[in-house]
Amino acid sequence: MNSSPETPIRVVAHGGGVQTTAMLVLAATGRISYQTFLFCNVGDDSEHPGTLRYLHEIAIPYAEANGITIHELHRIKRDGSTETLHGRLVKEGSRSLPIPVRMSNGAPGTRSCTADFKIRVIGKWLKQHGASATNPATVAVGISIDEIQRVNARKVEPYERLAYPLIGLPASEDTDLRLNRSDCERIIRDGGLPVPGKSSCWFCPMHRPAMWQDMRRSEPALFDQSCQLEDLLNDRRDVLGKDHVFLTRFAKPLAQAIPGGQELLPLFEDDDPHCDNGWCMT
Ligand code: SF4
Numbered sequence: 001m002n003s004s005p006e007t008p009i010r011v012v013a014h015g016g017g018v019q020t021t022a023m024l025v026l027a028a029t030g031r032i033s034y035q036t037f038l039f040c041n042v043g044d045d046s047e048h049p050g051t052l053r054y055l056h057e058i059a060i061p062y063a064e065a066n067g068i069t070i071h072e073l074h075r076i077k078r079d080g081s082t083e084t085l086h087g088r089l090v091k092e093g094s095r096s097l098p099i100p101v102r103m104s105n106g107a108p109g110t111r112s113c114t115a116d117f118k119i120r121v122i123g124k125w126l127k128q129h130g131a132s133a134t135n136p137a138t139v140a141v142g143i144s145i146d147e148i149q150r151v152n153a154r155k156v157e158p159y160e161r162l163a164y165p166l167i168g169l170p171a172s173e174d175t176d177l178r179l180n181r182s183d184c185e186r187i188i189r190d191g192g193l194p195v196p197g198k199s200s201c202w203f204c205p206m207h208r209p210a211m212w213q214d215m216r217r218s219e220p221a222l223f224d225q226s227c228q229l230e231d232l233l234n235d236r237r238d239v240l241g242k243d244h245v246f247l248t249r250f251a252k253p254l255a256q257a258i259p260g261g262q263e264l265l266p267l268f269e270d271d272d273p274h275c276d277n278g279w280c281m282t
Contacts, residue, residue, distance in 0.1 A: 007130055009137035013122060014039040014070060015282035016051045016059065017199035019142030019166060022184035024059060025191035028066035032165045032175055034140055037063065037070040038125060042117040042201060043084025049222070051199040058193055073121050085117050085201060090232060095240070101205050101233065106249030108205060114279045123157055131159040140165050142282035146180040154279065200281045203229050205247045212248060212258040227254045 012027070014020045014037040026032045039055060041047055055072070063070045074082045088098055098116065100108035122139070131137035140163045143150045148167060156162055163170060166179045179187070185195045198211065203226050207215075216223040226247060234244045250257040 007135075009126060009129055009131050009135070010034055010036065010140070011122075011126070011137060012037045012140040012142070013279070013282075014059075015142055015199045015280060016047075016055050017142070017196055017282050018181060018184045018188065019144050019282045021054075021059060021193065021196050022144075022179065022187045023140065023142055023165060024063060024068065024070075025187050025193065026165070026177075027068055028062065028191065031177075032140075032173075034165075035068050037068065038122055039070055039072050040118045040121050041072050041074055042113065043074075043086050046084050046086040046201045046203075048197065048200060048202045050197045054194075054196045058196075062191075062193060071125070073125055075117050075121050085113050086203070086229075089203075089229065095236070097233065097245070099201070099203070099205055101245035102247065102249045102251075103245060104243055104251045106251060109245065113201075118279045119157070123159065126159055133158040136161045138163050142166060144181050144184055145178050198281055202226065203247060204280070206280070207247075209248060209250075209258065212254065216258050216260055223254075223258075230254050 010033070012020060012023050012034045014024070016039055020037070023032060023034070024037060027034045027037075041052070044052060055070070060070050060072075075084075077083050085098065088094065088096055096112075097109065098112045100111040100113075103109055126137045126139075129137075136158070137160050139160045141154065143164050144166045151164055151167070151169065152162075154162065163173050165173050165175050166177055166184070168175045168177050188195050200207065202215075202222050212223070212226075215226070230245075230247050230253060237244060246252065246257070247254050248257040
């Protein structure tokens with residue numbers, strides 16, 4: 001479907017986390033002007049199950065009740081089938097490492113997950129709806145004032161202009177909001193919604209240690225799956241004669257890196273590189 005080139009296209013890149021859910025409430029209550037939210041589902045087997053549950057049971061019904069549309073987008077291959085990130089990772093014989101696994105020095109490796117499963121998927125939708133270099137879409141990103149360093153970390157595509165309504169950028173957004181994460185949580189509660197958890201793939205190597213420990217305690221099956229995935233990736237690397245990679249920065253298997261039971265994590269400085277481009281965990 002092509003819109004007329006003059007039609008302004010305004011969408012929120014909906015991550016399904018606290019910031020973009022606050023934007024949903026702000027839009028529903030007329031405090032920001034967005035009617036279309038785009039959620040890139042990188043896979044029902046890849047997104048954290050809580051993110052998808054919240055999306056389907058809470059966010060979409062709330063949006064519909066308030067005249068807002070949340071489109072759930074997937075990566076569709078040329079043959080028409082849907083590809084998921086987890087599917088690509090575990091595919092028989094695959095050498096592909098699309099997620100930012102941690103190398104033995106703790107640094108994240110390069111990733112293609114964001115480009116393949118989010119940037120191109122949203123880009124395709126925007127272009128199908130009339131976005132172009134001469135008619136760029138406004139894409140609102142859910143970054144709050146406490147994460148202001150993430151502003152402009154994301155590469156801007158020719159068919160889009162980025163906006164950060166939670167911090168009133170650019171000025172043409174006509175909001176003077178300067179909201180931090182707790183403000184966003186309050187807005188969500190005031191809107192009558194529960195506060196969602198962090199949105200990301202359950203196996204994302206950018207998780208902070210405390211998040212892994214929470215998962216080990218409260219979602220042990222998901223934690224075990226993450227350990228198994230890490231093992232699978234390393235079994236393959238053994239065959240190829242390559243160094244091991246990890247889901248944490250501690251250069252050891254997840255089950256050893258993250259203490260179980262009541263054992264406390266050592267106090268880590270918050271020096272992890274964040275998933276800072278605004279595509280995930282918003
Ligand atoms: S959450 Fe992590 S693994 Fe998932 S798409 Fe984003 S960077 Fe990649």
